[in-house]
Amino acid sequence: MQRRVLGLGAVLVTVIGLGGCGSSDSGASGSSPSNGDRTTTVKVGVIPIVDVAPLYLGQQKGFFDSRGIKLEMVSAQGGAAIIPGVVSxxxxxxxxxxxxxxxxxxKGVPVRSVANGAASNGKVGADVTGVVVKKDSPIKTAKDLAGRTVAVNTLQNIGDTTVRESVRRAGGDPAKVKFVEIAFDQMPAAVDGGRVDAAWMGEPAQTIAKAQGARVVASPFAETDPRLTVATYFTSTGLAQQNPDLVRKFTEAMAESLRYASGHPDEARQVLTTYTKISGDVLKRLTLPSWPADVDMTSLEKLASLGEKDGLFGGKKPDLDALFS
Known part of the structure; x- marks a missing residue:
């Protein structure tokens, strides 16, 4: 779901090189996390989207402070910047x-997931992402996307992979869908202006487009798996090995934050105003993801299988147990 999340090809060599240095990811700034009486400042690379609301809410509620962690969120355009930033x-x-x-x-990049991030809410037609078309579009279902141009925020990523699955499930030919790359915030105008036939939109783009009369014709996340684990928080394998206490505390605080956000959706919605420009009717109407504390491995296995079918892994299937357990 993130902007520029995948563009990894251009940076993989650099990332792997950085990961081999071994010294740059040995710890966090501030005092030692092993000292319970002191506070450790840690930087978290994030994208300012709806999905990360629990992180900010957990910061407000003191879930990280109580574990000696002072968060410093650093906004990035997507994983293409965040992944090498974490490894370095x-x-x-x-x-x-x-x-x-x-x-x-x-590809050999030394990363490991440490906490859940966001998941599909499982609601077809009302999920956190959807394929959106103009009100008068002849496209009625995902099957009709075959032979059409569909915008995604990043090519060869979770967006086009799950859109293909929606088309496949609806009886269409996913190989006939043409994907183009457009930033989320530009998608409502691209659909309305006819530059693309459809767009796979996250929030708030989806809500903005619907306010302009657009229709949702597919919910790729929910249709791929209603419990699909969409995103997680991760660290470098070096930090996980060298500072397991910090990783444990972050994981515990994040789990508490996810549980709180799930139980207090109005507070999660309101915290968006502290790190995005979302407000007014859009804030009230936008769709929230699900924020379970645990990843759903079955859904990740399905996603990996689809990625393999799309040729994303260069012939080497990822080790999901090592990555997400």
Whole structure:
């Protein structure tokens, strides 16, 4: 779901080189996390989207402070910046969609997921992402997307992979869908202006487009798996080995944050105003993802299988147990 999440090919060599240095990701800034009486400042690479609301809410509620962690969120355009940033030690933790993490690990990038991030809410027609078309479009179902141009925020990623699955399930030919890359915030105008036949939109783009009369014709996440684990928080394998206490505390605080956000959706919605420009009617109407505390391995296995079918892993399937367990 992230912007520019996958563009990993151009940076993989650099990332692997950085990961081999071994010294740059040895710890966090601030005092030692092993000292319970002191606070450790850690940087988290994030994308300012709806999905990361629990992180900010957990910061507000003191779930990280109580464990001696002072969060410093650093906004990035997507995983193409966050993954190498984590491996090099620029960030101690990062947020990335699960397909990008699978691609990175299959390429030898030393990353490991440490906490859940976001999941599909399982509602076909009302999920956190959807394929959107103009009100008067002849496209009625995902099957009709075959032979059409569909915008995604990043090519060869969780977006086009799950859109293909929606087309396949609806009886269409996924190989006949043409994907083009357009930023989420530009998608409503692209659909309305006829530059593309459809667009796979996250929030708030989806809500903005619907307010302009657009229709949702597919919910790729929910249709791929209603419990699909979409994104997680991750760290470098070096930090996980060298500072397991910090990783444990971050994981515990993140789990508490996810549980709180799930139980207090109005607070999660309101915290969006602290790190995005979302407000007013869009804030009230936008669709929230699900925020379970645990990843759903069955859904990740399905996603990996689809990624393999799409040729994302270069012939080497990711080790999901090593990456997400």
């Amino acid at each position: 030690g620029q960030f101690q933790f990062g947020f990335s969609n699960t397909t990008s993490l699978m691609v990175a690990q299959a």
